[in-house]
Amino acid sequence: MASDELFVSGHRGCAGCGMATAVRMILQEAGPNTIVANATGCLEVMTTGYPETSWKVPWIHAAFENAGAVASGVDVALKKLGKRDGVNILAFAGDGGTFDIGFQALSGMLERGHNITYVVFDNEAYMNTGIQRCSSTPPYASTTTSPAGKVIPGKQGRKKPIANIVAAHDIAYTATATIAYHGDLKKKVRKALEVNREGKGPAFIHVFSPCPTGWRYPSEMTVELSRMAVETGIFVLWEQEGSDPRNRKISCPPKEKRKPVEEYFKLQGRFRHLLKMPDIIEQIQKEVDEKCENLMQ
Amino acid sequence: MDKITLGAVNTEPGSSLNYKTGSWRTMKPVLTPENCIFCNMCWQYCPDSAIEPADPKEKKPIVIDYDYCKGCGICVQECLANKNVNLKDALAMVPEEK
Ligand SMILES: Cc1ncc(C[n+]2csc(CCOP(=O)(O)OP(=O)(O)O)c2C)c(N)n1
Ligand code: SF4
């Protein structure tokens, strides 16, 4: 461990947890003058088994649904105490705690204009409680509540475009990131915190976080899957200042460099059933290609 | 700690270091120090903060902390020496003994 590590060893995250790597990177950038409000989910459960903690920054546990509200409270309380200057406030939550149940608290935090950076660690299901489907779960992923079988080929419905919805709140900074591109992720954290420091209001980062347990892949592939999600165009890296999508800076691989989505699917147990369903793979490939072409226009 | 603190407040930052996760391992990453190119990708990607970073200036290779390493294999997968066909592998996974 580096001597200045703010997220230490001994946490109970599964071997190869992508979210743990993401948290380390974020705290490396944010530094010690940081307060974290953390929604219930894997991250909270794995790092704070009483009486221990893996955090070396002040950390407060929020409920499943209110990381945005708790972080807002921290902001207001510090202001009242005259201690707000020079402090980064981060709200951390899973996809369930953000796309689904925590959305209202998040939307309120954005609308009130708190100088907070909200980070969603998207592992595409409710992992802590046993891999239930979420509005973040991608189409056709098999979860315990959208099991692929005779009735359905995995999740029916789409993935909620959370970062677009957040950006539409007209906040100062919205970005997507993932661990394979660690320089990009850290740069985005820096920008988000800068926006907060300048008093321009909230920032939001959607961090794509592979999960070996829930996605059913060998643990050493976590970073490779994070990379492949980008190389296939399934997860698109972008950042945007304000609500105008014309200001969006997108890095999406051009058609000739884009990897086939099948390469990403075949590494993961949650998509294994698709390998016998070429029509569905073809349809997803078409949708991903269309999405990328539209984005790059 | 024999009494539960009010609000379950914890005043010992980083106290999960008391809990050694190294016993979880079934496979173990092993470094060949002379092949380490000090890229620190393993340190950057390790989910368990179980790698002491290399110092390129001092030509000091990384050190794996087996007290905490869970044996996920990410460091071996992402090692830039391993990825470069012209270089000798610096990290390899071997079965855990015992
Ligand atoms: C109101 C409420 N409903 C349900 C739960 C149980 N619960 C705890 S964590 C969790 C899922 C968390 O999913 P997510 O936010 O995606 O985080 P992950 O564990 O995947 O990192 C659920 C359903 C709860 N704590 N509170
Ligand atoms: S279930 Fe997934 S997100 Fe949760 S600790 Fe394990 S690897 Fe991490």
Ligand code: SF4
């Ligand atoms: S095997 Fe995993 S836990 Fe162990 S040092 Fe490598 S990356 Fe870290």
Ligand SMILES: [Mg+2]
């Ligand atoms: Mg989740």
